[in-house]
Amino acid sequence: MKTIAALAVAAALFAAPMTVQAAGHVSETGVVTIESAHDAATTIDRLAAAVEGAGAKVFARIDHAAGAASVDLELRPTVLLIFGNPKLGTGPMQAAQSMGMELPLRVVAWTDAAGKTFVSYNDPASVAARHGVPTDHKAVKMMTGALGKLTGKATAAE
Secondary structure, eight states, X not given: OHHHHHHHHHXXXXXXXXXXXXXXXXXXXXXXXXXXXXXXXXXXXXHHHHHHHTTOEEEEEEEHHHHHHTTTOOOOOEEEEEEEOHHHHHHHHHHOGGGGGTOSEEEEEEXXXXXXXXXXXXXXXXXXXXXXOOTTOHHHXXXXXXXXXXXXXXXXXX
C-alpha cells in the first residue's frame, strides 16, 4: 500500500505541465538523444532547475571535460547530472534490486564536433527490461514521462 501511495505522490510531482521539445530517438541500445538549443552547461543548469522544480533531488553534477583537463587531456563539453526521487525509483528496485545500479537517473549533456549540443539518457523501459522489470511497470512509465518532460524543458529554445 505504501508503494501505491508513493507512486501517487511521485505522479503528482511530475505531472506539472512543461514545454516539451520533439521527442528524441531511442536507439537500438536504448539510448535517447535530443538536440539542445543551449550549450552543455546551460542545458544542465536548466535540467537541474526543472528537476528541482518537479520536486526531485539533484545528487551530483559531473563535468567530464573538467576531469579530462585535470589530467591534461581534451574533451568537448560533457556534463552529467544525476538525480532522482526515491518515491519513484523504489518501486522498480523492489521489483529487481539490481535496478539500483541504474538509479538514480542520469542525463548527460554533450557537444559534438560540429558544436551542436545534445542530451542523452537511458530509456527507462530498456533499463527495466535488462533487469527483468516489466516495461509497463507504473513507475517505469512515470520515469519515461518525467525524463521526456524534464529534458524537453532543458533543451527548449524558450
